[in-house]
Amino acid sequence: xxxxxxxxxxxxxxxxxxxxxxxxxxxxxxxxxxxxxxxxxxxxxxxxxxxxxxxxxxxxxxxxxxxxxxxxxxxxxxxxxxxxxxxxxxxxxxxxxxxxxxxxxxxxxxxxxxxxxxxxxxxxxxxxxxxxxxxxxxxxxxxxxxxxxxxxxxxxxxxxxxxxxxxxxxxxxxxxxxxxxxxxxxxxxxxxxxxxxxxxxxxxxxxxxxxxxxxxxxxxxxxxxxxxxxxxxxxxxxxxxxxxxxxxxxxxxxxxxxxxxxxxxxxxxxxxxxxxxxxxxxxxxxxxxxxxxxxxxxxxxxxxxxxxxxxxxxxxxxxxxxxxxxxxxxxxxxxxxxxxxxxxxxxxxxxxxxxxxxxxxxxxxxxxxxxxxxxxxxxxxxxxxxxxxxxxxxxxxxxxxxxxxxxxxxxxxxxxxxxxxxxxxxxxxxxxxxxxxxxxxxxxxxxxxxxxxxxxxxxxxxxxxxxxxxxxxxxxxxxxxxxxxxxxxxxxxxxxxxxxx
Ligand SMILES: *[C@@H]1O[C@H](CO)[C@@H](O)[C@H](O)[C@H]1NC(C)=O
Ligand SMILES: *[C@@H]1O[C@H](CO)[C@@H](O)[C@H](O)[C@H]1NC(C)=O
Ligand SMILES: *[C@@H]1O[C@H](CO)[C@@H](O)[C@H](O)[C@H]1NC(C)=O
Ligand SMILES: *[C@@H]1O[C@H](CO)[C@@H](O)[C@H](O)[C@H]1NC(C)=O
Ligand SMILES: *[C@@H]1O[C@H](CO)[C@@H](O)[C@H](O)[C@H]1NC(C)=O
Ligand SMILES: *[C@@H]1O[C@H](CO)[C@@H](O)[C@H](O)[C@H]1NC(C)=O
Ligand SMILES: *[C@@H]1O[C@H](CO)[C@@H](O)[C@H](O)[C@H]1NC(C)=O
Numbered sequence: 001x002x003x004x005x006x007x008x009x010x011x012x013x014x015x016x017x018x019x020x021x022x023x024x025x026x027x028x029x030x031x032x033x034x035x036x037x038x039x040x041x042x043x044x045x046x047x048x049x050x051x052x053x054x055x056x057x058x059x060x061x062x063x064x065x066x067x068x069x070x071x072x073x074x075x076x077x078x079x080x081x082x083x084x085x086x087x088x089x090x091x092x093x094x095x096x097x098x099x100x101x102x103x104x105x106x107x108x109x110x111x112x113x114x115x116x117x118x119x120x121x122x123x124x125x126x127x128x129x130x131x132x133x134x135x136x137x138x139x140x141x142x143x144x145x146x147x148x149x150x151x152x153x154x155x156x157x158x159x160x161x162x163x164x165x166x167x168x169x170x171x172x173x174x175x176x177x178x179x180x181x182x183x184x185x186x187x188x189x190x191x192x193x194x195x196x197x198x199x200x201x202x203x204x205x206x207x208x209x210x211x212x213x214x215x216x217x218x219x220x221x222x223x224x225x226x227x228x229x230x231x232x233x234x235x236x237x238x239x240x241x242x243x244x245x246x247x248x249x250x251x252x253x254x255x256x257x258x259x260x261x262x263x264x265x266x267x268x269x270x271x272x273x274x275x276x277x278x279x280x281x282x283x284x285x286x287x288x289x290x291x292x293x294x295x296x297x298x299x300x301x302x303x304x305x306x307x308x309x310x311x312x313x314x315x316x317x318x319x320x321x322x323x324x325x326x327x328x329x330x331x332x333x334x335x336x337x338x339x340x341x342x343x344x345x346x347x348x349x350x351x352x353x354x355x356x357x358x359x360x361x362x363x364x365x366x367x368x369x370x371x372x373x374x375x376x377x378x379x380x381x382x383x384x385x386x387x388x389x390x391x392x393x394x395x396x397x398x399x400x401x402x403x404x405x406x407x408x409x410x411x412x413x414x415x416x417x418x419x420x421x422x423x424x425x426x427x428x429x430x431x432x433x434x435x436x437x438x439x440x441x442x443x444x445x446x447x448x449x450x451x452x453x454x455x456x457x458x459x460x461x462x463x464x465x466x467x468x469x470x471x472x473x474x475x476x477x478x479x480x481x482x483x484x485x486x487x488x489x490x491x492x493x494x495x496x497x498x499x500x501x
Pocket of ligand 5: 349
């Protein structure tokens, strides 16, 4: 099994739920456990290839170590003189199904492009080091990923027998890999001619409290009674945590993997956080058909969970909240809900490639601690998933302290976020030839471009698609796509046409 994440690596969708039952949603399609799939009938998937001379440390002039980076190519859409389309992997294994489908495949057909998918270091089969101890993970960063991409493009153009030496290069990505696409264009404009950045978070911040506010608002926009019922459930559950008879009920109806230890206050955090993630997952991926990626059917919708939350025949709000939990567990094939902080931490503390955490959980945490933060907290009164202290910002920084740094956490994560924004420019990045695309339902749009890009120049656009979720524009076009989505894809293709002229 591989994991693909909300950090869409190329896909990747971002979330993930592990067998241990802890859940982390990330930007992109990272996250979910994914079984390899054979691909659409009649469309053989390209074989994996490895670029053998990727530098381990791009920023140390005395380091000459190399490693093998995985990539996939497809030239069926290529026409002489056409561009190279490069999809960037995100925080999960690269999925070769992208070489034969997706909206970018349609753009590739239109523009005669040569398609390449490059896996991100430390995910999938792209393993630069022997293990994922914190010491090894110092080579995991977005800056290294960009430098990998630049080196790969240069060597691809030089060595691949195909006549692409002079081709323009357009990069694509969704979620975190969409951020990489934008940064690739702003940092290497002489190597990359344009970027399509789907649902790309570009503003790093430890305290991403707006995430659950956005989830709440999206639920309210579908049904105002929905977040109110959720708030009632979470307030009631907070009271129940202190009552032995009620704990037994929660134990059963929420399908908890272990007995509640009511003295373990961090277990309360994990419990509330995992339940909130159910809704986040539904909202973030609402209506997306992800089966082509090999993800378990993503058939739970905002309407369905809100119908359950308002269905009095199911009992009180806590029982309805539990019913939603079961719906989501069933839809992702997970048996139980983790409530143990120590279990979460023990899993994330594993450092060998064969471990559960190496599917991506530990690497994603490493990047949150060292670059991006994005702690999705319960700290706003405007969200429904628990009061201020149920899952605060230090839930994330404590994980950094416990399993990454093995030292005090505190505000260090915010220092790293500030550094990231200084390096890339945050929402003020200087950039041209870029399209930022976001779905109005997607909570990640809050830290992506909202149209205000004060230092952008030349050709650029930020598109907000009404009624769609995370990375919807990347999905294979369907007859049922809303007009805003159809229109967005047309605009993207038109921009690409300008950039490759
Ligand atoms: C695609 O690649 C194959 C195998 O490498 C090659 O034989 C073929 O000529 C290429 N097709 C095009 C359209 O460039
Ligand atoms: C991790 O790998 C490095 C070299 O790649 C090695 O020096 C170190 O001992 C390894 N650590 C563990 C805990 O396996
Ligand atoms: C939840 O709703 C019920 C029924 O409307 C109400 O009696 C109860 O006081 C509410 N509980 C909280 C904690 O808001
Ligand atoms: C989703 O699909 C699964 C399997 O196909 C089915 O068991 C489940 O009832 C569906 N859930 C919803 C909410 O439609
Ligand atoms: C994580 O693993 C290290 C090394 O194996 C160990 O020393 C440490 O106690 C572990 N930390 C936690 C929180 O489990
Ligand atoms: C966060 O910090 C508060 C106050 O220091 C502490 O009580 C709480 O246990 C911490 N919570 C988490 C999830 O780390
Ligand atoms: C976009 O984000 C910037 C920076 O956070 C903010 O100042 C601005 O008001 C936002 N614009 C819109 C239209 O939301």
